[in-house]
Amino acid sequence: MVKVEGSLETAAAKAGMDGKTARKYRRLGRLPSELAPGPRWRTREDVFQGVWEEVQSLLEVNQGLEGKTIFEYLQRRYPGRFADGQLRTLQRRVKVWRATEGPAKEVFFAQRHHPGRLSASDFTHMSELGITIQGQSFPHLIYHLVLTYSNWESATVCYSESFESLCEGFQNAVWELGKVPQRHRTDRLSTAVNNMSTPAEFSERYAALLRYYGVKGEKIQAGQGHENGDVEQRHHRFKRALGQELMLRGSKDFGRVEDYEEFVKGLLVRLNAGRKTRLAEEIAVMKELPERRLESCKRERVKVDSGSLIYADRNVYSVPSRLIGEQVEARLYMERVEIWYGQKKVEEMPRLRGRSRHRVDYHHIIDWLVRKPGAMENYRYRDELFPTSRFRMAFDELQEKLGPRGHKEYLAILELAAKESEVKVDEALRGLLEKGEGRVSAEAVRQVLRKEETGSIREVEVGSVDLRMFDELCGSGEVLQ
Numbered sequence: 001m002v003k004v005e006g007s008l009e010t011a012a013a014k015a016g017m018d019g020k021t022a023r024k025y026r027r028l029g030r031l032p033s034e035l036a037p038g039p040r041w042r043t044r045e046d047v048f049q050g051v052w053e054e055v056q057s058l059l060e061v062n063q064g065l066e067g068k069t070i071f072e073y074l075q076r077r078y079p080g081r082f083a084d085g086q087l088r089t090l091q092r093r094v095k096v097w098r099a100t101e102g103p104a105k106e107v108f109f110a111q112r113h114h115p116g117r118l119s120a121s122d123f124t125h126m127s128e129l130g131i132t133i134q135g136q137s138f139p140h141l142i143y144h145l146v147l148t149y150s151n152w153e154s155a156t157v158c159y160s161e162s163f164e165s166l167c168e169g170f171q172n173a174v175w176e177l178g179k180v181p182q183r184h185r186t187d188r189l190s191t192a193v194n195n196m197s198t199p200a201e202f203s204e205r206y207a208a209l210l211r212y213y214g215v216k217g218e219k220i221q222a223g224q225g226h227e228n229g230d231v232e233q234r235h236h237r238f239k240r241a242l243g244q245e246l247m248l249r250g251s252k253d254f255g256r257v258e259d260y261e262e263f264v265k266g267l268l269v270r271l272n273a274g275r276k277t278r279l280a281e282e283i284a285v286m287k288e289l290p291e292r293r294l295e296s297c298k299r300e301r302v303k304v305d306s307g308s309l310i311y312a313d314r315n316v317y318s319v320p321s322r323l324i325g326e327q328v329e330a331r332l333y334m335e336r337v338e339i340w341y342g343q344k345k346v347e348e349m350p351r352l353r354g355r356s357r358h359r360v361d362y363h364h365i366i367d368w369l370v371r372k373p374g375a376m377e378n379y380r381y382r383d384e385l386f387p388t389s390r391f392r393m394a395f396d397e398l399q400e401k402l403g404p405r406g407h408k409e410y411l412a413i414l415e416l417a418a419k420e421s422e423v424k425v426d427e428a429l430r431g432l433l434e435k436g437e438g439r440v441s442a443e444a445v446r447q448v449l450r451k452e453e454t455g456s457i458r459e460v461e462v463g464s465v466d467l468r469m470f471d472e473l474c475g476s477g478e479v480l481q
Contacts, residue, residue, distance in 0.1 A: 047086055048093060051078070055090075056097065063103055067091035113149040115278070116285035118218075119181040120231040121145040121170065123161045129243055131260060132253045138260070143169030144238065147181065148230045150278035153238065155268060157261050159353045163205050164334040167296035174213065175293060179286035184210065185218040205298075212294050214287055242267055298332040308365050312337065316358035316381075319347055321365055360384035366411070366418045373408035385414060387422055390429040394440045397433075412442035416449070424449060 012022035025032060048055065055070055071090050075082050123141045131138045143156040143165055154173035158165035166186075174180050202210070202217050210217045245267050246252050254260040272279070302310045308321040312330040319328065319339055323346070331338040332351060339347040352359055360381040362369075369376060369385075376382060386392040394413060398406035417425040428448035432439045 047082065048090060052093075055094070059094065059097065059102065067094040070094065115149045115281040116179075116181055116283070118148045118183045118185060119145055119173070120148055120185040121166075121173075122187045122231045122235070123158070123165070124235040124239070126239070129239065129246065130252050131246075133257055133260065134255060135253060138254075138257070141165070142238075142264075144231055144235060145169065145173040146231045146234045147279070147282055150275045150282050151230075151234065152177075152272050152275050152279045152282070153234055153268065155238065155264055157257070157264065158334055159351075162334070163203070164296055164298060164332060166206070167209055167294070168334045170209065171293050171296060174289065177283065177286070178289065179283050180213050180215060180289060181282075181286055183216045183218055185220065187220060209294060212290060238271070241271060296333065297338075300330045300332065301327055302330055303327050309360070310339070314355045315352040316360070317349060317352075318360040318364045321368060358384070362387070362414055363418050366415050370408075370411045370415050373411050374404075376407045376411065377404070387417065388426050390426050390433065391417075393433055394429050397440050409442055413440075413445055416442065416445055420449060424452065428452075 008022055008026065009019045012019045015022070028035070046052075051074060055074075058065055058070060058073075067090050068087060071082065071087050074090075121144060123143055125141055127139055131140070139159075141158050141161065143158050145154045146152070154169070154176055156165070156169035156172050158169065170184070202219075206217070242264070245263070249263075254263070298313065300312050302312055304310055304319055304323045304326055306324060308318055308324055310317050310319055310328065310330060313332055317330075317337060317339075323339075323341060326341060328346075329340040331340060335351055337349050337351045338345050339349075349359060349361070358381055362385050376385065379385070386395065391410075391414070395406070395410045398409045400406070402409060413425065413429075425445055428445045429440065431448065432444055
């Protein structure tokens with residue numbers, strides 16, 4: 001039985017057509033399929049007909065040309081012929097040409113992922129989130145590893161795309177998993193993939209890392225970032241999730257780097273919580289871990305020069321002056337540098353980021369600087385001899401007051417900081433600078449330190465103890481055995 005609607009408008013609405021169109025078909029007494037198609041010819045003249053062959057030749061030679069670029073070219077070539085409002089007409093014609101006559105587009109083939117077979121990793125910059133540590137900008141990267149089947153992910157905070165960062169991040173991930181995937185895919189990182197002039201596919205250190213864990217390495221083609229699309233997509237979603245968590249937290253500032261790392265770990269726990277079922281499928285077929293982690297550091301044998309400096313990974317570090325002339329081993333980790341001599345670690349310092357940087361610790365050279373105060377004036381790394389801004393202010397005041405002799409006076413203050421306490425000397429300088437010009441000197445700082453030392457000594461008086469109270473505690477007066 002056919003249901004008849006009460007009004008034409010209701011019937012037209014249910015049929016998905018306008019009321020006027022429905023009345024037209026009712027008046028004609030025929031269905032739309034029974035009507036002859038209307039005219040398909042142009043109702044307006046094609047303004048680009050005379051130049052279309054030229055436009056087509058441009059598109060054939062340079063497939064990346066945009067319609068707007070071609071339109072601006074035509075306006076310059078034929079002044080006054082084309083109005084700005086005709087841009088959309090040309091863009092539509094270019095779009096139709098590309099779809100019907102243009103070159104074939106690249107096809108992306110959806111891949112089937114298998115449990116435990118593949119992990120992918122890459123570095124991603126985090127500057128866009130605006131993370132700060134104690135109010136100071138915190139430029140850093142995340143080494144991001146993803147299992148392509150379950151989308152389980154791991155993230156390690158690092159500061160450069162170095163091999164040490166890659167090694168540390170990869171090992172953090174697999175040891176957190178407790179198993180190892182069969183294959184691992186990376187972008188064309190210079191720390192992992194060799195350039196075309198080298199026959200080996202991967203760098204020696206990266207190949208050794210893969211061998212140690214029994215993993216087969218894969219790399220994407222140059223300029224084809226979509227081949228590592230799993231981790232690239234997770235970059236976007238991870239940063240978006242982290243940004244949302246920071247909004248909930250109400251602040252992007254952290255007291256310590258460790259606090260920020262814990263915050264990131266907490267987010268990853270929540271993100272991975274919904275992937276446990278598929279992750280269990282992966283772990284069931286993954287390889288076992290070796291007995292221990294591989295040492296993720298780069299070792300360099302270097303000689304300490306006459307300036308008490310070493311050159312490691314194209315950066316300069318100072319070491320204790322007693323090592324001058326000796327061969328030492330610099331072990332470069334992701335965040336620190338260790339100096340070893342005679343099977344013993346003699347120094348540790350933060351690792352410099354980038355290249356052609358320097359880190360000179362005045363503690364290493366102060367003994368000889370006070371003997372050669374004239375060397376300070378033109379010392380290449382003189383700025384490293386000012387631990388805080390107050391030390392610099394004190395130096396400027398001494399130099400203005402004493403001239404060249406101010407260097408000797410300042411180095412005496414710096415020696416106090418090295419042998420007594422940098423914090424106490426800095427506080428003493430603060431007090432002397434606040435009192436006015438002309439009060440800063442090494443002797444004045446010594447007096448402040450002595451005064452603080454004397455004032456900190458307190459006499460403690462201990463009263464005598466009445467032993468009878470122990471008998472009262474026992475209740476019966478008996479002597480405790």
